[in-house]
Amino acid sequence: MKTNFKQIKEKVIESILMLSSAATSITVILIVFFLFIEGAGVFTKKPIDKGFLLAVNESNPVGKLEPSQIKDIFDQKITNWKELGGKDEPIVLFRTGDITDYYTEEELGENFVNFPDKINELMAKTPGIIAFFSDKYVNKEFKGKEVDINKITVYKFLSGEEWFPTAEPVAQMGVKPLIYGTLWVSLGAILLALPIALAAAIYLSEIAKKRTRNLLKPLIELLAGIPSVVYGFFGLVVIVPLIQSLFGLPVGETALAGSVVLAIMALPTIITISEDAMRNTPRAMKEASLALGASHWQTIYKVVIPYSASGITAGAILGIGRAIGETMAVLMVTGNAAVIPHSFLAPIRTIPATIAAELGEAPNGGLHYEALFALGCILFIITFGINMLVELVTNRNSHKKH
Amino acid sequence: MKTSKLFLILPLIGMLSCGKAKTDDKGTEGSSAAVSVTIKGSDTVLPLAQKEAEELMKTNADVSVTVVGGGSGVGITAMIDGTTDIAMASRDLKTEEKMKFADKKVEIEEVIIAYDALTVIVNPANKVSKLTREQLEKIFTGQIKNWKEVGGDDAKIVAYSRESSSGTYEFFKDEVMDKKNYATDILNLPATGAIVQAVGQTKGAIGYIGLAYETKEVKQLAISYDQGKTFVEPSVASAKDKSYPISRPLFYMFNKVNAAKVKTIVDYALSAEGQKIVSEVGYIPLN
Numbered sequence: 001m002k003t004n005f006k007q008i009k010e011k012v013i014e015s016i017l018m019l020s021s022a023a024t025s026i027t028v029i030l031i032v033f034f035l036f037i038e039g040a041g042v043f044t045k046k047p048i049d050k051g052f053l054l055a056v057n058e059s060n061p062v063g064k065l066e067p068s069q070i071k072d073i074f075d076q077k078i079t080n081w082k083e084l085g086g087k088d089e090p091i092v093l094f095r096t097g098d099i100t101d102y103y104t105e106e107e108l109g110e111n112f113v114n115f116p117d118k119i120n121e122l123m124a125k126t127p128g129i130i131a132f133f134s135d136k137y138v139n140k141e142f143k144g145k146e147v148d149i150n151k152i153t154v155y156k157f158l159s160g161e162e163w164f165p166t167a168e169p170v171a172q173m174g175v176k177p178l179i180y181g182t183l184w185v186s187l188g189a190i191l192l193a194l195p196i197a198l199a200a201a202i203y204l205s206e207i208a209k210k211r212t213r214n215l216l217k218p219l220i221e222l223l224a225g226i227p228s229v230v231y232g233f234f235g236l237v238v239i240v241p242l243i244q245s246l247f248g249l250p251v252g253e254t255a256l257a258g259s260v261v262l263a264i265m266a267l268p269t270i271i272t273i274s275e276d277a278m279r280n281t282p283r284a285m286k287e288a289s290l291a292l293g294a295s296h297w298q299t300i301y302k303v304v305i306p307y308s309a310s311g312i313t314a315g316a317i318l319g320i321g322r323a324i325g326e327t328m329a330v331l332m333v334t335g336n337a338a339v340i341p342h343s344f345l346a347p348i349r350t351i352p353a354t355i356a357a358e359l360g361e362a363p364n365g366g367l368h369y370e371a372l373f374a375l376g377c378i379l380f381i382i383t384f385g386i387n388m389l390v391e392l393v394t395n396r397n398s399h400k401k402h
Numbered sequence: 403m404k405t406s407k408l409f410l411i412l413p414l415i416g417m418l419s420c421g422k423a424k425t426d427d428k429g430t431e432g433s434s435a436a437v438s439v440t441i442k443g444s445d446t447v448l449p450l451a452q453k454e455a456e457e458l459m460k461t462n463a464d465v466s467v468t469v470v471g472g473g474s475g476v477g478i479t480a481m482i483d484g485t486t487d488i489a490m491a492s493r494d495l496k497t498e499e500k501m502k503f504a505d506k507k508v509e510i511e512e513v514i515i516a517y518d519a520l521t522v523i524v525n526p527a528n529k530v531s532k533l534t535r536e537q538l539e540k541i542f543t544g545q546i547k548n549w550k551e552v553g554g555d556d557a558k559i560v561a562y563s564r565e566s567s568s569g570t571y572e573f574f575k576d577e578v579m580d581k582k583n584y585a586t587d588i589l590n591l592p593a594t595g596a597i598v599q600a601v602g603q604t605k606g607a608i609g610y611i612g613l614a615y616e617t618k619e620v621k622q623l624a625i626s627y628d629q630g631k632t633f634v635e636p637s638v639a640s641a642k643d644k645s646y647p648i649s650r651p652l653f654y655m656f657n658k659v660n661a662a663k664v665k666t667i668v669d670y671a672l673s674a675e676g677q678k679i680v681s682e683v684g685y686i687p688l689n
Contacts, residue, residue, distance in 0.1 A: 075543070075582045095581075097497040112501045134501075166566045167583050177586075236596065241603045250558040250606045253589055336565070336590035347589050357565040357592055 032380065039374035042157065045367050046149050047171045053135045054169060055144035057127045062086040064148045068162065070170040073130060081128060094122070094131040095169075120144070132169040157374065163338040163349070165358065165368040173371050177338045179378065181255070181348035182324060184341050185334065188259030189266055189323040194316055196263075197270035201312075204271070205278040206300050217275075224268035232332035235261040240333055249345055253335030256344040261329045266319035273318065277311020278304050313393045321386045325379065327352040351379050439667055440486045442470040443477020446518060446569045446612075447490035447652045450683045457679060458670045465666055473569060481655060482506065488664050491653045492518065492569050493576075509658040515671040517686040519613040519641035519649035520574060523598070523620040525605050530554040532624040532633040535647070538578050541608060544585025549606060562597050562609035563588045570594075574610055577648060613641060613649075614684025641686050652685065 047067050048054065054070065056062065062084050065073075072078045073091055081089045099108065099115065102122055108114050116139040123129055123144040131144065150156075152173055160174020200220070204213055239260050244252030281304045289299040305312070335347025336357070355372050362369040441451050448471045455467035470486075477489035478499055495503075495510070503510055522538065524530060530552055533541075540546040542561055550556045563584055564571045575581060591597050594611050601607040602619035609620075613636060616622060624633035627647040640646035654671060656664050670676045677687040 071583065096501075099497060110504075112497075112504050115501065162586060164583055168581075236599060240600075244604065251560040251589065251604055253600065331592055332596065336592075337587045339587045347587070349590070357590070 035373060035376050035380060038370055039377040041365075041370035042173065042367060042374045043152055043154060045370075046151055047173060047367060048149055048169060050366075051134055051136070052132065052169065053138070054147040054149065055123060055131050055133075055142075056147055057123060057129055058143055058145050059127060060086055060145060062147075063145065064150070067149065067152075067170045067172055068160075070147075070149070071162070071164065071167055071172055074132075074167075074169060087127075089128040092126050092129045094126075094129055094133075096133045116142075157371075161340060163354070165362070165371055171367060171371075173367075175351075175375060175378065177340045178349055178351050178354055178375065180340050181334070181338075182350040182352070182379075182382075184255050184344070184348060185258040185262060185330060185350055186320050186323040188255060188344055189262035190316060190320050192259055192263035193266045193270060193319060197267050197315070197319070198274065198312065200267075200271050201274040201278060202300060202304075205275045206296075206304060220268050220271050223264070224272075228265065228326060229328045229332075231261050231265055232329035235329060235333035243345075247345055251335065251347065253333055253347050254345050255334060255341055255348045258330045258334040258348070258350070259344065261333055262323040262326055265326060265329065266323050269322055270312075270315040270319040273315030274308065274312040277308035277315070280311070281307045310393050310396060314390050317386055317390045317393070321383055321390075324386070325352055325383060327356045331356055351375050355379075437464060437663060437666065438466040438468075439488065439664055440468045440470065441488040441490055441654075441667070442472060442480045442486035443490035444474040444492040444569055444652070445471045446474075446492040447515075450516060450652070450680060450685060451490050453679050453683055454671055454676055455667075457675065458667065462666065467667060478655065481510075481657065482508070484657075487656060487660055488667065489653075489655045491655055492573065492650055494651070494653070495655070510655055511658050511661065513654045513656075513668055513672070514651040514688065515654050515668075515676070516652045516680040516688065517641055517649055518652055519636060519646055519686065520570065520577075520610050521613050521616060521636040522608065522610050522623045522625060522648075523601050523616075524608050524623060525601055526619070526621045527605055528554060528621060530623070531621070532626065534626045534630045535578055536629065538625070539580055539582065542574075542579055542584055542588065543582050544587065557606040560604055560607045561585070561588050562600055562607060563590055564594070564597065564610075565590050565592055570610070570612065573650060574648075577650070578610075612684065613638070613686070638686050642689075649686070 054065075060081065062081060065084070069078065069084060074093060076093075078084065079091055081087055081091060099118065099122075103118050108118060116137045119131065119133060119137055120139060120141065120143050123131060123142075129144075130147070149170065157173055157175060158179070159176055160172065161176050162172040162174045163177060164172040204216060204220075208216065235257055240252035240257050242252075243249065243254060243257050243260075285303055285307065286299055289303045290296075294302065330350050331353040334350065334353065336349040336353055337347040338349045338354075339346070341348045355375055358368070359372050362372055441455070448469065452469045455469050458465060459467060472480075474489075474491040474493055477486060477491060478495065480486040481489040482499075482502055495512070522533065528549070530549060533552060537546065537552050541552075541559055542563070546552060547559055548556065549559055563574070566572075575584065589600070591600060594615050597609040597611055598615060598617055598620055601609045602617075616636075622636050624635045625647060626633045634640050634646045636646050636648075641649045654664075654668055656668070672688070677689075680687040
């Protein structure tokens, strides 16, 4: 009876354990699935608000425009159709709200009933016009010609160099500066963090006395527990002005500031993991080395470091992983200018910072919203690749051992 | 390891929050007061509306007010759909929106409850103390890159802006930049406080903030909207008499059919007490 009860108890515990692991896996898969479904939506839409159209005069030979050209037109950088392969005619911009510049409220009638006729009239009599308005006001005898806008392709999305997701009339979705920014900051962080972390790990595992070690280790681990927004604020108030005065820059919010903050944040991960790997070096190996007459330092770099190389690599890669996904601290110190970086001393904008700053405002299901999910997909692919790399490195290690 | 643990916790959090939401619903249903009003819209108006709602509910137990942000556009769309009673907005109705209301044959009442003004700020060490609208437009679209082009020292201009989610970002773009897009190398900061901090510590910096945020660490610029004939210093007084150009009214908008239902709230916003809260929150009262 008693054993029976015990068996049932064990069965229950087993099934609870199984259920929770199943739930975890399903959640992960669902989240990834959701991410990619939402992200894919950006490639099925034109980058113009739903229900709106761009139209030109019927006689205008220009019928197809790139999103970047449309932005330049509405920013008044392109002011003549000649520059777009059309006639020598100045471009006249028209947005729905501009109708009151051409017609009085009386002419438009009560509740704007005459709007479709008036816009038709305006389109016909202004050869250089480009108009942006709701397709509800296109009536049957519409005289204008709708401008064809290309859909966003995966290639354009990845190689585009301008990120203006809320620009009107046409959004600019180029994520190249964001990808570059993310990679630059993470690379800088790891270059700064790795030597310091390695030195600290060697000291803690091989050189420090037990008492020092017991004091230092919890301190370093405490670094991991500080909320990232605190790091961000620290960076903004301390590191940014420091970098500015040190390099004599006009602006201190730079990729370097982001790298320094991220390096501090990645330190505990790298130190803890590589220190554990070093301490796993078998005592027999170290003693053999010392018995052969090698000095303490020789033992460290000929025996301990090669033995724990894969552990150190895993720590470094996990540190990069943390840096790439970090949001709040980076948002506060890198300046968030979406330009392709040419130096560590220039402002950059990262993918996580972009998602965090913009998702709140992006209307659910719209193009901007989906573009942010597509950014999430890119980030996921990068970190997934990094985790695979860790897996690969640690597997290689276990093969070597046996 | 760490991530898998996190995912284990996620569904748990989900369940907990579901449970909480349900009890919340019950709470409001149970204590359903005589009038229950939803206010939705501009994040600029949000702190003001929130404070006024709290004060009003303290003194008047018959009113229950829910305030939700999301942006002026969101609030107005919600009013078109009939899912909110009052829309708060930091701008007037656009022609497009007027057309939508006309389509649905809905009459809208707009009430101005306060004013808000933007000030352009620079580092205190900067010699420049006034700019025209055209110069500001060129600075933020990237055509003017050095302070000596506008009468300052030979130093690079570092322009700071809010993130695109901010109503202030849109307002500055529409009002000052003639609807042109910001240059790509403008620095975006997530909060007004961060802009004040950055401009205070960066020599060549320029940025814009709400009038309520002015501090001693930054210098405010006088602005001209008539090609440099008259420059106006930003202040509560100049914003009130409308001589300062970069200011905007803050609105409560509601469907005329609902006028009786929302009367208490609108009246409170316009009352002496309501206007006192306006000053406390940092906006400009009506009179």
